[in-house]
Amino acid sequence: MAEQTTSSLQDILNSPIVKKAVADVNRELAERRAFQPPTCSVFSHMYTILETTDHYRFTVDKEAERQLPNIIGNSVQIVRGRSNVGEEVSACYTRRRNIGIVFSGGPAPGGHNVIAGLFDAAKRANPENRLFGFLVGPEGVVENEAVEITRELVDAYRNLGGFTMIKTGRAKIDSKQKIELSRKTCRELGLDALVIVGGDDSNTNAAFLAQEMFTDGIQVIGVPKTIDGDIQVRDDQGHVLCAVSFGFHTAARAFANSIAGLCNDASSDIKYYHVCKVMGRVASHLALEVALQAHPNITIIGEDLVDYVDEERLEKARRDNTTDYTAFGMTLRHLSRLICDGIVKRASAGKNYGVIVIPEGVLEFINEVEVFIMKLNTIIADYNRTHDRDFHSAFPLLETKLEYLHRLAQRSREDSSFKLWNTRDEDLFNDLPEFFQEGLLTERDSHGNFQFSQIHTERVLMGLVHDYLNILKEKGVYKLGISARYFQKTLEKAGLDPDRIGPAMFSNYGNAEYFLTKPSIISAKTLRQELERAGLLESNDKVPDAVEKIYKKTVPSFKTQEHFYGYDGRGNDPTRFDCIYTYNLGMTVFSLLANGSTGQMAAIRNLEHDFEQWEPIGIPIAPLMHLEERKGKLTLVLEKALVDTHSVAMQVFKAHQEKWLAATSGEDHFRRPGPICCDAALEEERPLTLELNALAPPKP
Numbered sequence: 001m002a003e004q005t006t007s008s009l010q011d012i013l014n015s016p017i018v019k020k021a022v023a024d025v026n027r028e029l030a031e032r033r034a035f036q037p038p039t040c041s042v043f044s045h046m047y048t049i050l051e052t053t054d055h056y057r058f059t060v061d062k063e064a065e066r067q068l069p070n071i072i073g074n075s076v077q078i079v080r081g082r083s084n085v086g087e088e089v090s091a092c093y094t095r096r097r098n099i100g101i102v103f104s105g106g107p108a109p110g111g112h113n114v115i116a117g118l119f120d121a122a123k124r125a126n127p128e129n130r131l132f133g134f135l136v137g138p139e140g141v142v143e144n145e146a147v148e149i150t151r152e153l154v155d156a157y158r159n160l161g162g163f164t165m166i167k168t169g170r171a172k173i174d175s176k177q178k179i180e181l182s183r184k185t186c187r188e189l190g191l192d193a194l195v196i197v198g199g200d201d202s203n204t205n206a207a208f209l210a211q212e213m214f215t216d217g218i219q220v221i222g223v224p225k226t227i228d229g230d231i232q233v234r235d236d237q238g239h240v241l242c243a244v245s246f247g248f249h250t251a252a253r254a255f256a257n258s259i260a261g262l263c264n265d266a267s268s269d270i271k272y273y274h275v276c277k278v279m280g281r282v283a284s285h286l287a288l289e290v291a292l293q294a295h296p297n298i299t300i301i302g303e304d305l306v307d308y309v310d311e312e313r314l315e316k317a318r319r320d321n322t323t324d325y326t327a328f329g330m331t332l333r334h335l336s337r338l339i340c341d342g343i344v345k346r347a348s349a350g351k352n353y354g355v356i357v358i359p360e361g362v363l364e365f366i367n368e369v370e371v372f373i374m375k376l377n378t379i380i381a382d383y384n385r386t387h388d389r390d391f392h393s394a395f396p397l398l399e400t401k402l403e404y405l406h407r408l409a410q411r412s413r414e415d416s417s418f419k420l421w422n423t424r425d426e427d428l429f430n431d432l433p434e435f436f437q438e439g440l441l442t443e444r445d446s447h448g449n450f451q452f453s454q455i456h457t458e459r460v461l462m463g464l465v466h467d468y469l470n471i472l473k474e475k476g477v478y479k480l481g482i483s484a485r486y487f488q489k490t491l492e493k494a495g496l497d498p499d500r501i502g503p504a505m506f507s508n509y510g511n512a513e514y515f516l517t518k519p520s521i522i523s524a525k526t527l528r529q530e531l532e533r534a535g536l537l538e539s540n541d542k543v544p545d546a547v548e549k550i551y552k553k554t555v556p557s558f559k560t561q562e563h564f565y566g567y568d569g570r571g572n573d574p575t576r577f578d579c580i581y582t583y584n585l586g587m588t589v590f591s592l593l594a595n596g597s598t599g600q601m602a603a604i605r606n607l608e609h610d611f612e613q614w615e616p617i618g619i620p621i622a623p624l625m626h627l628e629e630r631k632g633k634l635t636l637v638l639e640k641a642l643v644d645t646h647s648v649a650m651q652v653f654k655a656h657q658e659k660w661l662a663a664t665s666g667e668d669h670f671r672r673p674g675p676i677c678c679d680a681a682l683e684e685e686r687p688l689t690l691e692l693n694a695l696a697p698p699k700p
């Protein structure tokens with residue numbers, strides 16, 4: 001008997017259905033790997049050359065000029081296709097090359113295709129060209145940990161998400177010693193060029209390495225990667241050179257698709273507010289794209305909060321003949337009230353559910369938090385500089401960190417010149433919930449950036465929202481509207497006259513579609529009082545069951561489910577847009593290298609237009625750099641592009657905010673962006689923000 005079970009299990013395990021179910025390679029994967037992204041027309045030629053243009057101008061930072069003399073004079077280069085070139089150019093283009101490539105920072109969908117595009121272009125120019133992948137990010141460069149990238153390896157990862165092939169890391173080549181070690185690695189491997197695929201910080205790194213390795217004849221090219229979408233390049237006249245970094249479209253589509261599922265859930269079960277924190281370390285590009293893709297009821301855009309003015313406070317100050325500086329700029333409390341406003345409006349239309357999108361980096365735009373982050377960044381950086389131990393190992397517990405801050409506050413009392421952390425800071429900080437204090441004191445990343453993904457922004461905000469909704473409930477402002485039809489039906493069924501009870505219970509009884517109980521009715525007791533006052537009940541009468549039932553339905557209970565959309569989306573397999581974009585970026589990298597460029601960032605112009613208009617280019621990195629405070633020091637970096645609140649995408653979003661809030665009778669206006677696939681004609685061609693902004697490019 002036992003034998004028979006074993007053999008029948010063996011038969012089952014051998015069955016084609018089981019084999020298919022447990023195989024690592026399924027049809028979707030095979031189809032993805034087989035997809036051949038189309039290439040820009042210039043790449044159909046045997047050769048490409050670079051046309052340097054001075055059409056694009058940049059205001060150059062003096063410090064960039066001083067620190068990056070070898071590459072500061074670079075200009076924009078346009079890749080042009082040529083079927084024939086002179087012998088010298090041909091020899092240079094096809095000479096044997098060793099190229100190293102490294103991923104830096106968080107994964108972004110499409111990275112493998114940058115490698116594939118570069119590999120294919122390099123092998124086409126000369127089959128003896130070799131490509132090396134540095135392992136686990138820039139540390140691999142410093143420590144010479146590399147693998148040779150073969151055709152088998154490339155084929156295994158074509159069109160696939162993640163940076164799995166060679167992994168990634170957040171180390172930074174930011175000291176003389178690390179730069180020297182990197183040069184040594186490049187020399188040992190006999191590299192002609194190094195390609196750095198990364199975000200703003202990593203492209204900054206690329207510029208410094210290009211500067212340092214200039215005399216070695218080793219070229220360095222950057223590639224704009226980050227799901228945050230904050231590498232966007234325009235010249236001084238506002239000409240768009242790089243509209244978006246790769247990975248943004250996929251991450252936004254993945255988030256939007258999941259959030260669309262939550263929109264379905266919320267509007268089916270009608271009992272939850274789904275609160276979705278969406279990645280984006282600082283800028284809210286992802287949240288804006290998600291809003292356009294899925295139309296959630298409330299979306300906060302960090303950049304939109306900066307110029308916020310609390311008109312009510314201002315008015316009160318005017319009346320009192322005083323000045324209220326707290327009326328300018330957004331505070332956490334103000335923001336929670338804006339969210340409450342939307343929730344209360346929806347409730348009055350009978351909707352006790354919805355979807356709220358909060359960008360991960362929203363706290364960057366909240367004055368009070370921003371001040372804390374800046375001060376704590378400086379405190380941590382100062383401590384690390386002046387002590388032998390790192391701040392976080394010296395004070396591993398929140399308690400010990402707070403003690404240290406307390407000592408600083410005491411110091412400010414004794415020494416008036418010490419202003420970094422005073423007793424007011426301490427009082428305000430002590431008012432914050434413990435998990436938020438902990439979040440603000442978490443370890444900064446290797447670039448000295450505050451790690452917003454590590455703190456529960458949505459929890460902080462929603463805590464305040466909960467508290468304020470309770471206040472509004474007590475004030476009789478936050479109520480669920482009762483549909484006129486339901487009220488009538490329920491009362492008539494109980495043999496009661498709706499026209500007698502209605503005016504006593506509701507402040508808007510009559511023609512409204514949703515009736516709202518009077519502000520004075522905030523409990524069963526106050527309901528009874530109103531009915532008595534209207535002469536509908538004697539003091540000993542019981543409130544009719546039907547009326548009580550209706551009343552209970554007017555009391556909202558605010559229930560939330562929190563979600564974080566980040567790591568899942570940035571690990572998603574790329575959209576068709578990102579597959580094509582990145583493959584062509586890889587080919588652009590090779591064109592830049594084969595034509596001798598260094599200190600340039602590979603990019604594709606006209607991404608916002610049809611594919612036929614895409615134009616591969618090289619953008620000079622050095623002229624884009626400026627001074628910014630990092631780890632408490634002014635440092636030369638590439639500027640992050642924030643959401644332009646005057647852009648067309650933002651205007652379109654704002655014009656639809658009220659509609660998508662849907663605080664009216666009738667259905668919500670949710671949109672279904674659909675799943676990601678790389679070859680479907682159905683999939684949108686590019687990010688909506690890109691398409692919208694192309695309608696009217698921003699003014700310089």
Ligand code: FBP
Pocket residue numbers: 104105106107108199200225226227228279280281360445452453570
């Ligand atoms: P990059 O800027 O390196 O592309 O990373 C972006 C990002 O995904 C942010 O959206 C997020 O805040 C952060 O990385 C998360 O960092 P970590 O991977 O260290 O948790």
